[in-house]
Amino acid sequence: MSTPFSSPSMMEAAIGGDADAILALLKMSQPDIRRYARRTCRTTSDVEDAVQETLWIVYRRIGRLRRAGAFSLWLFQIVHRTCLRLAKQHIGLPDDVSSLENDMQLSKRPESELRIDIAAAIQSLPSHYRQVLILRDVDEMTISEIAQSLELTRETLKARLHRGRALVREYMMR
Known part of the structure; x- marks a missing residue:
């Protein structure tokens, strides 16, 4: 997946907190999020849950992203971890979502x-x-x-x- 904006300034605006840019980013990212969730999640309902949770996490944490070029990797990791957490819930394993800090470290590189x-x-x-x-x-x-x-x-x-x-x-x- 590539950065959803052709203009780096749009991504920078989203990272900077511009509400319109964030909404545009979420709208443009949703098909990629859904496609990756379909590949990663176990069930159709997990796909839908993963898409919604990923959009929410991106909305809340986009300001923490330090480099626009790291967005795709960060997004994939959020979807992947969300699908894993949902799968663990189905089999009764406890959640371990503490690894988002590692995602942020990678996104800064x-x-x-x-x-x-x-x-x-x-x-x-x-x-x-x-x-x-x-x-x-x-x-x-x-x-x-x-x-x-x-x-x-x-x-x-x-x-x-x-x-x-x-x-x-x-x-x-x-």
């Missing part, structure tokens, strides 16, 4: 530095995790397409994808 760190994190993965992660998250292939092309079961593929993403997160939080 220069985009070029983040790109280098993400590339290094992916490069550090064992090849079987790296291959699956790139096919799914970069090439945006479906789980079925990847499983068929690599001749893996869906369960094996999902386990590798989950572990690869976890390793990238660990690397980024160092």
